[in-house]
Amino acid sequence: MLPHCRCVIDGRGLEIAPPCVPMDVVNAAAGARRRIYMTATLADDSVLVTDFGADPVVLNGPIAPASAGDLGERMILMPQELDPEFSLTDLKAMMQAFAKRRNAVVIVPSAEAAKQWKGIADAVLQGSAVEAGLRRLREGHVGLVVLVNRYDGIDLPDDACRVLALVDLPESESLVERVETTGLGEEGAGLRRQMQRIE
Structure with missing residues (x-):
């Protein structure tokens, strides 16, 4: 397996990553008579074959809801596309006003970005605090x-x-993801990963 791995080194460390999870060494998966793959947001199901050893014939008949009645409705707005002058300050004011009556959530990519919401956020959830915070959101305002x-x-x-x-x-x-996206020019792969995470 090691000869097929990718190795990336930066100023802080070394990362070695296999091209896919070696499922044959995961005893529970390798010896399983049946495998169930559950996902709501898999953009490309070929990874189930390449990474997890699923039978491609079986993937042609997934179990799916009969109707979209149970699926949530989403309206996605991109305010900067409607108004190029729309700023983070505008977004903060809008979210703060909305949150007086209902729960509103902002997702930021880092602790540094979360600092911009200090003083107006009712809660900042990170690490081990996330689960309890999400439970509070489900229980009330x-x-x-x-x-x-x-x-x-x-x-x-x-x-x-x-x-x-x-x-x-x-x-x-990971370092490997950053190299794939920036160093190798595989923006498409990085974009697909981001889309799948956001969905």
Whole structure:
């Protein structure tokens, strides 16, 4: 496996990454009679074959909802496209006003970006504080909540979050991802990863 891995070195360390998870060494997966792959946002299901060894024939018949009735409705607005003068200050004022009546969530890519919301956010959730904070949102009105670099795996149904603002895109999580995106010019792969995380 090691000869096929990618190795990236920067000023802070070394990262070695296999091209995909070596499923044959994960005993629970390698010995399983059945495997269930669950996802709501997989943009490219070929990774189930290449990375997880799924049977491509089986992937042609996924189990899916009969109707879209259970799926949430989203309206995505890009204020900067409508008004190039729209600024972060405008967004803060809008989110703060909205959060007086309903829960509003802002997702930022880093702790540094979260500092810009200090003083107006009712809660900043990062690391181990995220789960308890999300539970509070589901239970009632909290106000304006800032999530730090948590784009995926967040479930905020109905009144838990009525307005969600994404302030900048998620940062690459690994050295290998950063090299793929910037050094190798694979912006498409990086963009697909970001889209999947945000969905």
